[in-house]
Amino acid sequence: MWKTILRRVMIMVPEVIILSILVFLLAKAMPGDPFTGSINPKADPAQIKHLMAINGLNDPWYQQYWNWVVHLFHGNLGNSYQYQEPVTRLIAGRAGNTLWLAFFSMILTYALALPMGVFAGRHEGKLPDVVIRFYTYVTYCIPFFVILVLGIWIFGYVLGWFPTTGSVSSDAQGWVQTVGSHFYHILLPGILGALFSTVNIVQYLRSEVIDAKHSDYVRTARSKGVPSKDIYRHHIFRNSLLPIAAFAGYSITGLLNGSIFTETVFSYPGMGLLFVNSISYRDYTVITALVLIFGLLNLLGTLLSDIILSIVDPRIRIE
Amino acid sequence: METESNFLNIKDVSTAFKIDGQFYDAISHINLQVQHDEILAIVGESGCGKSTLATTIMGLHDPAETKISGEIDFEGTDLLKLDDNGYNQFRGAKIGMIFQDPLSALNPLKRIEDQISEVMDYHTSLTKAEKHTRVLELLDEVGIVNPKRTAHQFPHELSGGMRQRVVIAIAIACKPDLIIADEPTTALDVTIQAQILDVLRAIQNENHAGIILITHDLGVVAETADRVAVMYAGQIVEQGSAEQIFNSPEHPYTRSLLRSMPQRDNEADDLYVIKGNVPSLQKMPATGDRFAPRIPWVPESAHEAEPVMHEIAPGHEVRCTCYKTFQFPDEKKGDVTV
Numbered sequence: 001m002w003k004t005i006l007r008r009v010m011i012m013v014p015e016v017i018i019l020s021i022l023v024f025l026l027a028k029a030m031p032g033d034p035f036t037g038s039i040n041p042k043a044d045p046a047q048i049k050h051l052m053a054i055n056g057l058n059d060p061w062y063q064q065y066w067n068w069v070v071h072l073f074h075g076n077l078g079n080s081y082q083y084q085e086p087v088t089r090l091i092a093g094r095a096g097n098t099l100w101l102a103f104f105s106m107i108l109t110y111a112l113a114l115p116m117g118v119f120a121g122r123h124e125g126k127l128p129d130v131v132i133r134f135y136t137y138v139t140y141c142i143p144f145f146v147i148l149v150l151g152i153w154i155f156g157y158v159l160g161w162f163p164t165t166g167s168v169s170s171d172a173q174g175w176v177q178t179v180g181s182h183f184y185h186i187l188l189p190g191i192l193g194a195l196f197s198t199v200n201i202v203q204y205l206r207s208e209v210i211d212a213k214h215s216d217y218v219r220t221a222r223s224k225g226v227p228s229k230d231i232y233r234h235h236i237f238r239n240s241l242l243p244i245a246a247f248a249g250y251s252i253t254g255l256l257n258g259s260i261f262t263e264t265v266f267s268y269p270g271m272g273l274l275f276v277n278s279i280s281y282r283d284y285t286v287i288t289a290l291v292l293i294f295g296l297l298n299l300l301g302t303l304l305s306d307i308i309l310s311i312v313d314p315r316i317r318i319e
Numbered sequence: 320m321e322t323e324s325n326f327l328n329i330k331d332v333s334t335a336f337k338i339d340g341q342f343y344d345a346i347s348h349i350n351l352q353v354q355h356d357e358i359l360a361i362v363g364e365s366g367c368g369k370s371t372l373a374t375t376i377m378g379l380h381d382p383a384e385t386k387i388s389g390e391i392d393f394e395g396t397d398l399l400k401l402d403d404n405g406y407n408q409f410r411g412a413k414i415g416m417i418f419q420d421p422l423s424a425l426n427p428l429k430r431i432e433d434q435i436s437e438v439m440d441y442h443t444s445l446t447k448a449e450k451h452t453r454v455l456e457l458l459d460e461v462g463i464v465n466p467k468r469t470a471h472q473f474p475h476e477l478s479g480g481m482r483q484r485v486v487i488a489i490a491i492a493c494k495p496d497l498i499i500a501d502e503p504t505t506a507l508d509v510t511i512q513a514q515i516l517d518v519l520r521a522i523q524n525e526n527h528a529g530i531i532l533i534t535h536d537l538g539v540v541a542e543t544a545d546r547v548a549v550m551y552a553g554q555i556v557e558q559g560s561a562e563q564i565f566n567s568p569e570h571p572y573t574r575s576l577l578r579s580m581p582q583r584d585n586e587a588d589d590l591y592v593i594k595g596n597v598p599s600l601q602k603m604p605a606t607g608d609r610f611a612p613r614i615p616w617v618p619e620s621a622h623e624a625e626p627v628m629h630e631i632a633p634g635h636e637v638r639c640t641c642y643k644t645f646q647f648p649d650e651k652k653g654d655v656t657v
Contacts, residue, residue: 216423223377223418224438224489225411228403234437235426242428314473315427 001310008306012299019299020072023291024065027284068288078285082278087289091271095293097167098270101186101193101262102255108194109251113201114244118237120202121209132206136199144196144258148265151192162188165267189262197254201244208240215239238312245312249305253298327353327376327497327529332389332399334368334375336600342386343600345371346553349389350628353497353529358520360532360544360561362576366597368553369533370419373501376531377416378406394496412442415490417500421482421507425474431458432470435489442493457488461518480511487518494526501533516543537580541565546634549573552597552609555628559635569631569642571617572610578647591647608639616648617641 052058056067071078077087120132139147156164168181212218213236221231256272263272271290278286310316329351335342346368353359361369374380375387378398391398398409410416418424425434435457436450445453451470458466461484474482483503490498500519504512516539523530534540540547540561547565548558549572557570568574578591595613603609608622626639 216418216420217426219379220416220418220424220434220486220489221426221437222379223410223416225407225409225441226437227407227441239426239428313428315475 004310005303005307008303012303015299016296019295020069020292021065023288023295024068025061027288027291028061028064030279030282077289080278080283080286082281082283082286087285090274090286091289091293094270094274097268098256098259098263098272100182101190101268101270102252102259104186104190105193105197105258106251106255108190109197109201110248112194113198113205114241116198117202117205117244118209118240121206121213121240122232124206124210124213129206132202136202139196140199140203145261145265147196148189148192148262151188152265155188164188167269185268189266189268193255193258193262197251197258201247201251204247205240205244208243209236212236212240242309242313246305246309248308249301249303252301252304253294256294256297325352325354326394327351328390328392329376330390330392332372332375332387332391334371334380335386337384337386338601344553344603345600346375346550349555351548351555351558353531355496355527355529356523357545358523358530358532358543360534360540360547361550362534362537362540362547363550364535364593364597366599367550369535369550370501371553372550373416373499373531373533376497376499377410377414378403407441411438411495412493413495414497414499415493415495417483417487417490417498417503419502419505421479421486424486425482427474429473430470431472431474431477431485434474435470435485435492438489438492453492454488457492458485460491460522461485461488462514463488480507480515483507483511483515484518487515487522491522491526491528494528496526496528497531498522498528499531499533502535503532504534504536504539512539519543537576549576552603554609554638555636556610556638557636559632563632563635567635569635569637570610570639571614571641571645574645574647575614608641610639611641614641614645617645621645 056064059067068078075088077091079085080087080090083090116132120129123129142150152164155161163185167185168178217239218231218235221235226234259270259272260275261272262268263270264276267273271293274286275290277283278290329349332349333344333347335344349372351359351372361372363369376391376398378401380387387399389399393409393413396409398406401409425431432451432454435454439445439450439453443450454470455466458469463469463481463484469477469481469485474485477485483506487503490500498519503519504515507515519530519532520543522528532539532544544561546559547561548555549564549570550556551572557564557568557573564573565577568577572593575591575593579593581590593613594615598604598609598612604612606625608626611617611619611622621641621644623639623641628636628638629640630636
């Protein structure tokens with residue numbers, strides 16, 4: 001087991017190196033520079049050139065990359081051009097917000113999707129299945145940001161149940177109120193995110209349950225005289241949860257991608273919003289740092305998936 | 320064939336499947352008896368209803384999609400009148416079933432031991448330790464060389480033959496009176512086939528079970544069966560002792576099947592091929608001899624309008640009267656080719 005994981009981690013090393021080069025080059029390939037427009041529009045082009053030079057932006061790419069990597073190992077991701085503040089501090093201040101929202105959304109997703117998927121599969125073709133399927137198709141057809149905007153409009157504006165911007169209310173005082181306010185702020189984006197990300201899991205799980213229901217091993221179980229309830233418990237559930245468990249790692253990626261939409265629409269100060277802002281300001285240091293973090297989390301997600309799968313599926317276990 | 324030792328009496332059983340909202344008979348008006356210590360072989364082409372008959376006896380059909388009529392008298396109980404819970408008292412306990420494809424018949428995520436002892440969980444009051452002993456005993460009985468090791472393994476770690484042995488071990492775990500083996504050797508190679516059949520026979524000697532052996536392999540039938548029922552398009556067209564069926568087959572379908580079997584002393588270079596296909600459920604003719612379209616040279620007058628079973632010798636029954644005059648086109652009068 002540990003050997004498998006270790007080997008899997010070793011494979012990640014070249015992946016990370018390639019990822020970092022790609023990330024760096026892509027950010028550099030964007031047109032524009034971090035200074036034009038951010039200082040006085042009438043600024044002398046020579047002055048901008050000078051700024052570019054002292055920031056090392058005119059060096060060949062491999063040298064810039066090398067400098068970046070060396071700094072990276074010292075925990076220094078550079079300064080944000082836009083905020084004039086170390087990138088590490090900038091991100092650290094927002095990572096918590098994003099992770100809380102993603103975590104809440106993920107728990108809610110599985111809490112909703114697992115029962116729905118199993119229920120729909122079990123009662124295939126009957127009313128609950130039709131209702132759940134209708135819900136998944138409708139949600140699937142609407143773009144995510146439209147769901148977010150609709151959600152804000154209905155629950156935030158018309159009904160006024162939830163706050164529509166920010167991550168904490170400014171007049172929250174004391175520990176309890178602050179945490180409460182934080183939670184209150186992630187409720188609506190978390191729920192909307194979960195509603196959207198349940199769709200894939202529900203549909204996948206539903207078809208897995210239906211497949212398992214008609215599988216030969218379930219027929220064998222029936223021929224043993226196992227009551228239907230126990231067949232679901234011992235044979236169908238576990239077997240159909242297998243692919244879902246395997247996707248759990250990947251779903252981290254999905255949530256982070258989703259955070260870009262959610263945080264932008266909700267003006268929620270997390271990594272997603274920071275990312276979008278940095279792109280419009282050509283804030284290279286922040287962009288590369290964020291893409292690198294997202295990329296790393298992505299790799300960790302796949303690693304997690306592989307580990308989960310090797311735990312739950314004996315066929316994948318490596319002795 | 321109504322004797323007292325018949326513990327399974329299938330009377331006039333039909334099973335219809337729902338296709339596009341309508342029910343079509345997959346098997347119609349089946350009458351069969353099984354005794355202790357006997358192997359009844361059911362033979363026929365793919366699609367003629369053999370497996371449907373097996374799953375009907377096991378009660379494995381979804382009641383919403385199927386309509387079953389008739390009576391299956393098992394030791395005095397009509398199985399078809401039972402609800403799911405009632406049926407579960409028989410399934411696994413008194414009737415064991417061996418499935419066709421051992422590769423998919425076992426749950427890939429459960430250890431062999433758990434899959435075998437599961438059947439005992441529901442039908443016996445054995446303790447965990449007793450069940451463990453019984454599992455090892457069963458694995459040994461079905462010819463697994465290292466029961467301890469196998470019990471702890473997962474299905475994917477076993478070969479096809481070993482998996483089929485495990486499936487058999489599950490079927491016989493509670494010493495059922497009836498074992499239904501649905502093509503137990505189809506997925507296996509010939510040497511393993513013979514071993515599996517030996518295992519089945521050994522179990523029968525011990526438990527005095529009746530076995531329904533479903534197969535399309537006439538070689539297997541000749542080797543093992545006491546009695547044979549030949550099915551075509553959902554009906555039994557001929558049944559009798561293995562001797563009667565192999566030595567004096569009467570129904571054109573039985574004769575065609577036997578003729579299409581490769582034989583050592585066969586003079587012809589080519590094997591006989593029965594032309595055409597088994598009709599699909601929707602296209603099943605409502606009246607007349609269902610086999611008639613595949614022996615077009617036989618005049619219509621030779622067939623009965625509503626073919627019924629005729630007892631032509633004790634225990635030997637044939638459907639339709641066309642057998643009396645039936646000949647293969649290349650056959651001279653009075654020439655018997657078997």
